[in-house]
Amino acid sequence: MTPVLPGAPWLIAHRTMVGINRPYEITLNGRDYVLWQTAEGQLFALDNSCPHMQAPLSNGWVCQERQSITCPFHALEFSGDGRLLTEGKPSGQPIAKPLDLVIQGDLIWTYGGFSPRLPIPDLIPRKTNGLKFLGATGARSIQADFLSCIKINYDFNHQNGSHRETFRVRENPIHRFEAQGHIARVDLTFIREDNTFKEILDNPAILSLPKRYQGQLDYVFPSLVVFRAEVDLGHLPQVFVLYPETESRTRIFVLCYGTWNPLLLKLPGVNQFMTRSLLKATAVVTEQDAKTVESLYPSQPPQIRLPHEDIMAYVEQLYRDW
Ligand code: FES
Ligand SMILES: [Fe+2]
Structure with a gap:
């Protein structure tokens, strides 16, 4: 290949x-x-x-x-x-x-046997300094090419489609998009509807999401995205990792780090319960992305434009200019 x-x-x-x-x-x-x-x-x-x-x-x-x-x-x-x-x-x-x-x-x-063209990024140690490693989750091979898989990480319009039942995002305005070479940062707000009782039962970690919260995404092309949400339950950055297995198969996994709010620690077992449900909820999210990407027909020039699609164009350009 x-x-x-x-x-x-x-x-x-x-x-x-x-x-x-x-x-x-x-x-x-x-x-x-x-x-x-x-x-x-x-x-x-x-x-x-x-x-x-x-x-x-x-x-x-x-x-x-x-x-x-x-x-x-x-x-x-x-x-x-x-x-x-x-x-x-x-x-x-x-x-x-x-x-x-x-x-x-x-x-x-x-580097998979090739001469290095970019340094090993220090994003993960920087963003998780002093935090506990909670676990790896959502590991899966996606039956799709690398570009399709990475683009969904830069797509700010799919929350309401692919992730509808999990996040119930009504709006997610972007306040900042900054890119410098292969490093980028996005700041946004999530404004949510209520989840149904069944959705909460299936996925208790969504209880940690308030109706409105800030999020940040730090990207290092091509392998990493760190997502942080400002929520009361704790400081819980998630690292989304991608690598190409073959031309038509892409590996994804997520590393979860964090500290739970000290108030939670007082309640016996809650910490472990929340960690388990966070890992499970994260795997649900990657599964939703994977299913979306796997279901796509071959790509065509789009005939409709949505807001912030320039962020996807940015990553596609990095890929094509490599
Ligand atoms: S030892 Fe014979 S195939 Fe490996
Ligand atoms: Fe997604």
């Missing part, structure tokens, strides 16, 4: 998603890789195709003592730098191809 945005930094996982001493498979720009993490937090990544007879290493198993991965087909064992183990020791030259990783705290980034 033609790689999507070669040289872009891609956030492929948070450490908690990889787990400990077990293979974790990802697909990036048409290639499959296997990652694994030791109990001490060392991370390794190799091309997923075994150099012997191309079995998927991610179907194999990790040896804790030797920090190696074993192929599920003929049980050959490889070190994290891709060398074959003989009598328990790595020997010779690497034969399995390692994937370059850049570790930023708990965040696992890669």
Whole structure:
């Protein structure tokens, strides 16, 4: 395949998603890789195709003592730098191809084998400094190309369609849109209708949304959007992450951070309950976006214009000018 945005930094996982001493498979720009993490937090990544007879290493198993991965087909064992183990020791030259990783705290980034064209963004550490990591949620492959998937993150008119039942947004006026190269920021207000009782039961986290609240979106093209809403329940930034799996498949996941309002902490169990419902509600939102994008017919020049579509044009331009 033609790689999507070669040289872009891609956030492929948070450490908690990889787990400990077990293979974790990802697909990036048409290639499959296997990652694994030791109990001490060392991370390794190799091309997923075994150099012997191309079995998927991610179907194999990790040896804790030797920090190696074993192929599920003929049980050959490889070190994290891709060398074959003989009598328990790595020997010779690497034969399995390692994937370059850049570790930023708990965040696992890669350039997918291309020369870097943008630095690893510091947006997440800046926006989540001092906050607790609440969990990763909404991980899913969207059956759609990268551009269609990223555009919905810059689309300020779909709240009332795709997310109608969750947010009941009546209006979301934008007060500020600033873009500088691949970095952008949007400030807006959400004005909501009431949710139905059933919607609240299905999705209690929407109780945390007042009738009117401010929100900010910070974008770093092409991989990240951080959303923050000013609500009484706490300071709870959400990081929406995208990377291209293939030309027609895009991976999404969301990292939730935050501190709940100290008043909530006084009530036993409420904190955990709210965290669970926040993660669930966030996954509902990404599912709504994914379903929307997957349902679209091939793109045509639009014959109707809605407000703020210049923000979508901005991201499309970044994509086409890469
Ligand atoms: S295919 Fe991997 S060991 Fe043979
Ligand atoms: Fe959306």
